[in-house]
Amino acid sequence: MYAERVGNSFLMPNPGQVLKSLIVLLKDIDTYVIIATSLGRLAISIFASVVLGLILGLLSGIHYELEALLKPLVVTLRTLPVVSIIVVVLILYGNTFSLYLISFLLLFPIIYQVELDGIKNIDKTLLEVLKLDCDKCSFRSIRLVFFPLSMPFFRSGIIQSAGLGIKVLVVSEFIAQTKVSIGRELYYNKLNLEFSVVFAWTIILVFVVLLIEHLVNRYLKY
Secondary structure, eight states, rough: OOOHOOOOOOTTTHHHHHHHHHHHHHOOOOHHHHHHHHHHHHHHHHHHHHHHHHHHHHHHHOOOOHHHHHHHHHHHHSSSSSOOOHHHHHHHOOOSHHHHHHHHHHHHHHHHHHHHHHTTOOOOHHHHHHHHSSOSHHHHHIIIIIIHHHHHHHHHHHHHHHHHHHHHHHHHHHHHSSSHHHHHHHHHHHHHTOOHHHHHHHHHHHHHHHHHHHHHHHHOOO
């Protein structure tokens, strides 16, 4: 094992030490408060991204002019390095509101693009029939045709956002050292050379991501 080869628990704790730290964390009520707080931030960011991304993605799929207008913004957000976005937003807005904005800026392009792709993949013949039958941009058409047929793409976007969102959020918390957050716990224990606790928090984080993705897969159905 790598821990045995290193022979220094400060640099690489063995599995026994990590398991012990994990048990201590799981017995501490503050651990669940920290997890719930971080997940609350994630939920707000995803909700904002879903609402705006769904609306704009759907409308862009119907109106090519809007798609062309938003394309430069979406491409920019998708290509900018994550660290650059985090640092710039933290400088501009501080370390509390920034967490929500950073997550939103990174998740919105995903939701927007999958919804746009979903609309574009609707059968062209069906769209032609829809044009003859009624106004294709009416609320009834959106509710009964566009949204249901784009749902598989939208669902995959939610799954991607859930997993990516918690990772981005924790990185932001780590850099901003936000109080009551998973990122701060990782930073604090790393600073104090408590690497067994860092590994324990990492294990918890992995299970949180897996749980989120499982819940999305199971309950987000149409």
